[in-house]
Amino acid sequence: MGFRQYRALVRKDLLSELRTRETVVAMFLFVVLAMVVFHYAFTATGGGALSFYTGGMLWVVFVFGALLGLNRSFAHEKDEGVLDGLLLCPVDRVTIFLAKMTGNLIFLGLIQVVAVPVFALFFAPHGMLAHLAALLVLIALADLGIAALGTLLATIAMQTRARDLLLPIVFLPLVIPLVIAAASATGALLSGGAGAPGVLGRLLFLLVYDGVFLVLAYGTYDVAIGE
Amino acid sequence: MTGAAQISAVGLGKAFGRREVLHDVSFTVRRGGFLALFGPNGAGKTTTLRLVATLLRPSSGSVTLAGRDPRDEPAAVRRAIGFLSHNPLLYRDLTAQENLRFYADMYGVAEPAARIDELLDRVELRHRRHDVVATLSRGMVQRLAIARALLHRPAVLLLDEPHAGLDAHAAALLDGLLAEIRDEHTFVMATHDVRRGLELADQVLVLDGGRVALQRDGRLEPGDLADVYPEHAGLGARA
Numbered sequence: 408m409g410f411r412q413y414r415a416l417v418r419k420d421l422l423s424e425l426r427t428r429e430t431v432v433a434m435f436l437f438v439v440l441a442m443v444v445f446h447y448a449f450t451a452t453g454g455g456a457l458s459f460y461t462g463g464m465l466w467v468v469f470v471f472g473a474l475l476g477l478n479r480s481f482a483h484e485k486d487e488g489v490l491d492g493l494l495l496c497p498v499d500r501v502t503i504f505l506a507k508m509t510g511n512l513i514f515l516g517l518i519q520v521v522a523v524p525v526f527a528l529f530f531a532p533h534g535m536l537a538h539l540a541a542l543l544v545l546i547a548l549a550d551l552g553i554a555a556l557g558t559l560l561a562t563i564a565m566q567t568r569a570r571d572l573l574l575p576i577v578f579l580p581l582v583i584p585l586v587i588a589a590a591s592a593t594g595a596l597l598s599g600g601a602g603a604p605g606v607l608g609r610l611l612f613l614l615v616y617d618g619v620f621l622v623l624a625y626g627t628y629d630v631a632i633g634e
Numbered sequence: 635m636t637g638a639a640q641i642s643a644v645g646l647g648k649a650f651g652r653r654e655v656l657h658d659v660s661f662t663v664r665r666g667g668f669l670a671l672f673g674p675n676g677a678g679k680t681t682t683l684r685l686v687a688t689l690l691r692p693s694s695g696s697v698t699l700a701g702r703d704p705r706d707e708p709a710a711v712r713r714a715i716g717f718l719s720h721n722p723l724l725y726r727d728l729t730a731q732e733n734l735r736f737y738a739d740m741y742g743v744a745e746p747a748a749r750i751d752e753l754l755d756r757v758e759l760r761h762r763r764h765d766v767v768a769t770l771s772r773g774m775v776q777r778l779a780i781a782r783a784l785l786h787r788p789a790v791l792l793l794d795e796p797h798a799g800l801d802a803h804a805a806a807l808l809d810g811l812l813a814e815i816r817d818e819h820t821f822v823m824a825t826h827d828v829r830r831g832l833e834l835a836d837q838v839l840v841l842d843g844g845r846v847a848l849q850r851d852g853r854l855e856p857g858d859l860a861d862v863y864p865e866h867a868g869l870g871a872r873a
Contacts, residue, residue, distance in 0.1 A: 419736045422727075423727045491689055491723055493740075497709035
């Protein structure tokens with residue numbers, strides 16, 4: 408029954424989002440607007456050595472964009488008082504985590520489908536397509552880490568009254584290692600290709616990061632989601 | 635009245651931090667029985683229901699359903715419970731049918747489409763099945779919540795003020811449905827409506843300040859509650 412429940416939870420979140428468009432539209436607008444602001448801020452003085460900063464810009468935008476979605480992970484359950492209905496179901500709490508994480512991954516992936524071409528247009532006009540496969544692997548690994556950590560923390564933050572404030576405060580310090588690895592790997596990829604020094608090591612770091620927070624969520628989610 | 639114990643609570647207690655809201659509450663509900671929970675606001679009725687429903691963990695004591703402890707078999711216990719309160723536990727942006735389909739999948743209901751049709755007919759909402767819940771009236775939402783609670787054919791139905799906020803028609807429909815399914819489930823109902831509760835119940839538990847004030851088996855009359863619950867027994871203000 409686990410997969411049927413997982414599928415039902417993901418479908419429900421997607422259907423709710425499709426009907427309200429509350430989360431993805433806000434994430435999309437934020438990401439595109441941030442890139443436009445960065446574009447004008449960094450090119451106003453001629454844009455010298457811009458490629459040094461592009462990886463960092465991309466991941467700062469993605470992390471803050473993801474934060475908007477993570478904050479809404481349990482919005483329907485909390486605002487409409489449906490969390491009890493979910494907790495009454497004979498469902499393993501880890502299934503709820505996996506389904507919520509999948510929803511967050513899908514929303515983040517959707518905005519990246521638009522944001523990456525915008526990023527290429529503004530900041531990386533040359534050679535990006537040649538390294539697209541490696542960049543997609545990097546994005547997938549980093550997204551998994553953001554979604555795993557973010558979903559776990561969004562669940563804990565949901566139990567508090569100040570959940571909108573609490574989530575960024577606990578999420579951002581913990582996501583810094585991921586941002587450093589993803590930003591430096593992106594910069595190295597765009598300047599030197601998949602074989603550039605340090606890319607593989609950073610991808611392996613992201614893999615370990617993902618594993619740590621997936622295992623942590625598996626072990627603690629029953630407590631995290633509360634009584 | 636002679637069935638085996640369906641719900642068994644022993645020495646149940648619950649504290650939130652230092653505040654103890656339920657103290658040493660014990661009761662047994664036989665299979666097919668109907669326990670009415672009475673008591674003033676803050677007496678511990680909802681906490682008791684939430685403990686039985688596994689939505690809260692007891693600070694002391696235990697609850698078992700048909701001998702199953704939720705700490706050991708949470709999924710089996712939850713599958714046996716239907717929960718109906720004044721909060722419908724429905725997603726406002728989904729349609730009536732989508733909500734029921736979601737819960738059918740979560741409970742592993744066999745042949746969900748047929749079961750959903752059957753229940754939508756029973757609560758007279760088939761014509762609104764494709765409408766999102768946000769557009770339904772309060773009475774309709776509560777009828778849909780009844781369908782949600784019955785969807786997986788639970789052995790135990792926990793009702794927390796199920797008539798709250800209903801108009802006369804919706805309340806009558808709920809009464810009719812409860813009478814119809816009275817023999818199919820074991821019930822625990824928390825309510826302030828003493829006459830309605832006593833009509834249905836064959837066991838009564840009155841709580842006050844988180845403690846048992848009265849516990850009786852068998853059919854009771856409102857006057858029987860006069861000593862412990864006079865303001866709601868229709869016998870004047872409490873001394």
